[in-house]
Amino acid sequence: xxxxxxxxxxxxxxxxxxxxxxxxxxxxxxxxxxxxxxxxxxxxxxxxxxxxxxxxxxxxxxxxxxxxxxxxxxxxxxxxxxxxxxxxxxxxxxxxxxxxxxxxxxxxxxxxxxxxxxxxxxxxxxxxxxxxxxxxxxxxxxxxxxxxxxxxxxxxxxxxxxxxxxxxxxxxxxxxxxxxxxxxx
Amino acid sequence: xxxxxxxxxxxxxxxxxxxxxxxxxxxxxxxxxxxxxxxxxxxxxxxxxxxxxxxxxxxxxxxxxxxxxxxxxxxxxxxxxxxxxxxxxxxxxxxxxxxxxxxxxxxxxxxxxxxxxxxxxxxxxxxxxxxxxxxxxxxxxxxxxxxxxxxxxxxxxxxxxxxxxxxxxxxxxxxxxxxxxxxxxxxxxxxxxxxxxxxxxxxxxxxxxxxxxxxxxxxxxxxxxxxxxxxxxxxxxxxxxxxxxxxxxxxxxxxxxxxxxxxxxxxxxxxxxxxxxxxxxxxxxxxxxxxxxxxxxxxxxxxxxx
Numbered sequence: 402x403x404x405x406x407x408x409x410x411x412x413x414x415x416x417x418x419x420x421x422x423x424x425x426x427x428x429x430x431x432x433x434x435x436x437x438x439x440x441x442x443x444x445x446x447x448x449x450x451x452x453x454x455x456x457x458x459x460x461x462x463x464x465x466x467x468x469x470x471x472x473x474x475x476x477x478x479x480x481x482x483x484x485x486x487x488x489x490x491x492x493x494x495x496x497x498x499x500x501x502x503x504x505x506x507x508x509x510x511x512x513x514x515x516x517x518x519x520x521x522x523x524x525x526x527x528x529x530x531x532x533x534x535x536x537x538x539x540x541x542x543x544x545x546x547x548x549x550x551x552x553x554x555x556x557x558x559x560x561x562x563x564x565x566x567x568x569x570x571x572x573x574x575x576x577x578x579x580x581x582x583x584x585x586x
Numbered sequence: 587x588x589x590x591x592x593x594x595x596x597x598x599x600x601x602x603x604x605x606x607x608x609x610x611x612x613x614x615x616x617x618x619x620x621x622x623x624x625x626x627x628x629x630x631x632x633x634x635x636x637x638x639x640x641x642x643x644x645x646x647x648x649x650x651x652x653x654x655x656x657x658x659x660x661x662x663x664x665x666x667x668x669x670x671x672x673x674x675x676x677x678x679x680x681x682x683x684x685x686x687x688x689x690x691x692x693x694x695x696x697x698x699x700x701x702x703x704x705x706x707x708x709x710x711x712x713x714x715x716x717x718x719x720x721x722x723x724x725x726x727x728x729x730x731x732x733x734x735x736x737x738x739x740x741x742x743x744x745x746x747x748x749x750x751x752x753x754x755x756x757x758x759x760x761x762x763x764x765x766x767x768x769x770x771x772x773x774x775x776x777x778x779x780x781x782x783x784x785x786x787x788x789x790x791x792x793x794x795x796x797x798x799x800x801x802x803x804x805x806x807x808x809x810x811x812x813x814x815x816x817x818x819x820x821x822x823x824x825x826x827x828x829x830x831x832x833x834x835x836x837x838x839x840x841x842x843x844x845x846x847x848x849x850x851x852x853x854x855x856x857x858x859x860x861x862x863x864x865x866x867x868x869x870x871x872x873x874x875x876x877x878x879x880x881x882x883x884x885x886x887x888x889x890x891x892x
Contacts (some may be wrong), residue, residue, distance in 0.1 A: 546715070567826060
């Protein structure tokens with residue numbers, strides 16, 4: 402996330418030049434992107450369920466999305482800055498507009514802040530997939546890496562990963578009752 | 587696909603009438619006819635395939651016959667599923683080989699198997715592989731095959747995110763999404779074989795069913811299958827003890843890649859956009875995870891690519 406912010410910081414002036422528009426000054430009153438709360442949730446002081454709550458937000462509340470950190474999203478809302486679960490909020494502008502243009506601008510050799518395309522970047526498109534020929538050696542190699550049940554269980558134990566009982570949530574449209582932990586049929 | 591189905595049914599009915607018999611008989615006849623043809627060069631993948639010239643017409647119950655029937659009826663056995671998955675995976679690996687890093691591959695297999703153990707099909711012969719491609723993508727094939735690209739692996743920040751991505755693909759396998767796709771399209775393959783194909787053995791039948799090479803993985807499933815796989819991936823990761831929000835975090839990360847970037851062109855062509863997937867997950871999850879203890883990120887032992 403921090404890396405992305407840095408990257409944007411480097412790229413944005415380049416984009417501004419490329420689009421011949423003056424660089425936008427940060428607006429203190431409305432930082433970040435517009436967002437909307439998808440459910441009631443507590444705004445927390447730091448990313449963590451045990452972190453202190455700083456405000457209560459309601460479904461439909463308009464917020465400003467500042468940053469992300471794994472499964473947490475940083476918001477500015479109700480005059481406070483804090484964190485909610487990533488699924489609690491929807492960023493209305495998930496990608497900055499003209500990011501395509503940004504990428505294009507980034508590819509210009511003259512652009513000092515350009516994204517350097519990896520030399521010999523290897524894609525995997527439909528044409529290649531269609532033309533693919535069966536490779537028995539690779540398949541045998543794949544088999545040789547397989548992990549047994551016991552192997553996987555031991556591996557989980559090493560990291561103190563323990564099984565938890567979590568039912569599958571049903572498809573949203575079929576949600577008949579809003580019971581929080583209803584069993585999957 | 588959906589639009590072509592009624593047409594296929596109509597056509598099949600037509601053939602049924604024209605043959606004045608049931609389709610089953612027609613298929614059996616087809617297989618017999620084909621196995622009686624002179625031998626073709628043996629396929630390297632199946633030394634056991636019938637290649638003897640003028641082999642006597644085989645009794646019903648021949649594997650190839652069974653496979654077609656199983657696909658037509660939608661009742662494939664685990665072995666048949668694996669057979670199809672093997673062909674698709676072998677082809678996919680022909681386009682993008684495994685990353686030559688044994689530590690990485692073994693690590694991914696252990697994480698993947700642990701996640702798969704939380705599913706309804708824990709004992710499939712699960713295989714996980716990181717393939718050589720800078721694209722961001724992941725693939726599944728029937729019978730327990732799961733692949734992700736090196737490009738996507740590089741985007742991941744911890745083991746929980748890897749578990750979420752693998753969990754999504756495991757979801758496709760356990761809900762047989764690709765088999766269902768094949769079932770919808772195999773009628774076309776059956777027609778194709780009727781109109782002058784050269785099916786000689788099981789390999790050819792499988793290949794004929796899955797199309798050219800590994801194109802089936804580029805075909806894309808319907809949106810509902812993707813949303814379902816997201817729900818399963820999130821839940822399997824959580825069951826395995828990982829941070830339940832790791833898969834959404836990966837989706838958000840992918841959402842930040844420019845839509846025009848070549849590395850996501852196939853991914854975005856075959857999947858709903860990340861923001862839609864996140865919206866669907868939000869709606870499905872609601873408050874269901876609120877009581878769940880914080881899972882692990884597994885950042886400490888995450889295998890870093892060389």
